[in-house]
């Protein structure tokens with residue numbers, strides 16, 4: 165008998181749906197038992213998000229400051245698991261506060277030590293640097309990262325900015341202005357992700373994950389878009405400065421977060437198209453760098 169623990173947090177249900185699709189073919193095997201653990205916050209985050217709270221979550225998310233989570237069910241600690249699937253979302257280019265809080269808790273130390281872990285992210289599209297932060301947290305828990313699947317909204321970057329923000333602020337998945345695509349991971353991609361379960365099952369039964377990530381990548385589990393990597397890296401530098409500033413002046417928090425909102429607006433709508441243009445023009449010069457980056461971010465090693 166193989167026991168698989170799926171650890172997840174989700175607001176809209178998207179991450180749970182993704183995890184359910186990924187483990188669907190594992191579940192069909194009579195020899196595999198799946199246990200779900202839903203991370204719960206002592207003080208839950210709202211969904212849909214009021215705009216002020218959405219931006220208020222920024223500094224603590226980016227600085228990876230943990231909040232208190234509810235104790236996981238005690239039954240989790242009486243079982244022996246063979247594999248953990250960690251399903252997480254990205255907030256502000258970092259693991260969401262609930263995921264970060266779990267990974268920094270004593271519970272994670274107990275549950276993840278020496279455990280093979282597969283990460284499954286469900287984000288808008290900017291996840292590569294968040295995954296680096298998750299790699300560090302897993303290493304701190306002495307977990308063994310054996311695979312990664314990155315599920316995203318595949319629409320054009322500036323389109324998904326509009327549609328995902330609309331979804332987060334209304335709680336409704338709808339076609340903005342009647343013609344923009346639905347936000348989030350598409351139904352088609354969800355259905356297709358069941359193939360990852362078949363691959364994982366083989367490795368679970370062999371108790372050997374050596375070639376797992378290579379097979380997952382060959383089957384489309386991780387798409388790395390070089391422009392998004394470059395934006396992620398640049399935005400991480402800016403977010404570092406902004407989060408330091410907001411946390412340094414707690415009395416001016418509201419005002420500074422308002423400025424941050426204006427910065428984000430300008431960065432997304434005015435700076436990013438310019439950066440995209442420069443990036444495209446200089447593409448031939450960056451060929452080798454981009455190739456190396458792609459290989460690294462599709463992998464599971466930590467630099």
Ligand SMILES: Cc1cc2nc3c(=O)[nH]c(=O)nc-3n(C[C@H](O)[C@H](O)[C@H](O)COP(=O)(O)O)c2cc1C
Nearest residue numbers: 174175176178179253254255256257287288289290
């Ligand atoms: C506060 C907040 C910040 C977010 N920041 C990012 C981000 O930096 N990059 C990204 O790709 N998606 C980002 N997203 C989208 C989430 O990664 C995720 O796709 C969405 O919240 C749905 O997840 P759910 O399963 O919790 O409903 C953000 C969402 C929220 C609520």
